[in-house]
Amino acid sequence: MTLSGEQAQRTRAFARRGAGGPLWHFLRGFLKHPVMVGSVIPSSRILIDKMLAPVDWANCKLFVEYGPGVGTFTQHILDRLAPDATLLTIDTNEDFTEYLNGKIRDSRLRAVTGSAADVRDIMADLGFEEADFILSGLPFSTLPAGVGPKIAAETQAALRTDGAFLVYQFSPKVRQFIAPHFDRIDRAFEWRNIPPATLFWAWKG
Numbered sequence: 001m002t003l004s005g006e007q008a009q010r011t012r013a014f015a016r017r018g019a020g021g022p023l024w025h026f027l028r029g030f031l032k033h034p035v036m037v038g039s040v041i042p043s044s045r046i047l048i049d050k051m052l053a054p055v056d057w058a059n060c061k062l063f064v065e066y067g068p069g070v071g072t073f074t075q076h077i078l079d080r081l082a083p084d085a086t087l088l089t090i091d092t093n094e095d096f097t098e099y100l101n102g103k104i105r106d107s108r109l110r111a112v113t114g115s116a117a118d119v120r121d122i123m124a125d126l127g128f129e130e131a132d133f134i135l136s137g138l139p140f141s142t143l144p145a146g147v148g149p150k151i152a153a154e155t156q157a158a159l160r161t162d163g164a165f166l167v168y169q170f171s172p173k174v175r176q177f178i179a180p181h182f183d184r185i186d187r188a189f190e191w192r193n194i195p196p197a198t199l200f201w202a203w204k205g
Contacts, residue, residue, distance in 0.1 A: 043072050043073065043137065043168065043193060043197070044190075044192065044193045044194065046190060046192045046193060047168060047190045047192075047193040047197055047199075048072070048073055048076050049076075050188065050190055050199060051073075051135070051166055051168050051199055052073075052076065052077065052080065052135075052166070054164065054166075054186075054201050055080070055133050055164075055166075056132075057080050057081065057082065058082070059132065060081065060082065060085055060132040060133055061082075061084075061085050061086065061132055062085065062086050062088065062123070062128050062130070062131045062132055063077055063081060063085065063086070063087050063088070063131070063132060063133050063134075063135070064087075064088045064089075064090065064119060064123070064131045064133070064134040064135070064158070065077065065087065065088070065089045065090070065134075065135045065136075066089075066090055066091075066116040066119075066134065066135065066136040066137070066138050066151070067090075067091055067092075067116070067136065067137055067138045068089040068090075068091055068096065068100060068111070069091070069096050069137075070096065070099055070100070070103075071099075071100050071103060071104060073135060073137075074087065074089060074100060074104065074109070075104065077135070078104070078106055078108060078109065081108060083108075085108060086108055086109075086110060086126075086128070087108055087109050087110070088110045088112065088122070088123065088126065088128075088131075089109065089110070089111045089112065090112050090113075090114050090115070090116050090119065090122060091111075091112075091113060091114075092113065092114065092115055093113070094113045097111045097112065097113040110126055112126075115147075116136065116138060116151045116154070116155070117147060117150045117151050117154055118154070119131075119134070119151075119154050119155060119158045120154055120157060120158050123158060130158060130159060130160040130163070131158050131159055131160065131163060132159075132160055132163050133159075133163055133164055133165075133166060134155050134158065134159060134163075134164075134165050134166065135166040135167075136151075136155075136165070136166070136167050136168075137167075137168050137169070138151070139169070139170070139171070140152075140167075140169065140171075140173065140174040140177050141169075141171045141173045141174065148174075148177045149177055151177075152165075152177045152178045152180070152181050153181055155178075155181075156181035156182060156204060159204045160204070161204055161205070162203070162204065162205075163203075163204050164201050164202060164203045164204065165178060165182065165200075165201075165202040165204075166199075166200070166201055166202075167199070167200040167201075167202065168190075168197045168198070168199050168200075169197060169198050169200070170195050170196070170197055170198070171198075172198045174198075174200065175187075175200065178200065178202045181202075182202035182203060182204060182205075183203060183204065183205035184202070184203040184205065185200055185201070185202045185203070186200070186201040186202075186203070187199065187200055187201075
């Protein structure tokens, strides 16, 4: 997603007015790394609840979130996660990682700066061999060449059998990245989000 000069100027002005809050951090991260942030507006509660609904929380020991930003999904995941489970967040933007570590005081959260393409190495460094569920809002259609396919392949390899890759996007093109790696892909659409989003649940058989 690319902003025109005038749009970028208005977004910076809006961000300055909310300086210090989560929206300010979100907009600042978008301006610094626009191709790595799916939308300039955080996801709605309606989208969050719908996206997380299929998760088997009772049998989830490791949940991974790609591109958590300012934690729009993160706290909702923690609210559902078992006391002995772990939430690993991976973001290429160090500002977002620092913000999460300062905002959320929860021993189950492990916020790491890195690439989703390296998910298995990051998990191994923390002592995990497989994840139960992985969530992503990364904009696959605007990622640098080769990154999207690698993330999809590494995600499939990182998941346990019967685990799922949960993806919310504003472009349906993401399906071409994940379809080669997953046996079953469920799909839905949430028009009440701004912008409306396509939701995918890709299951590892």
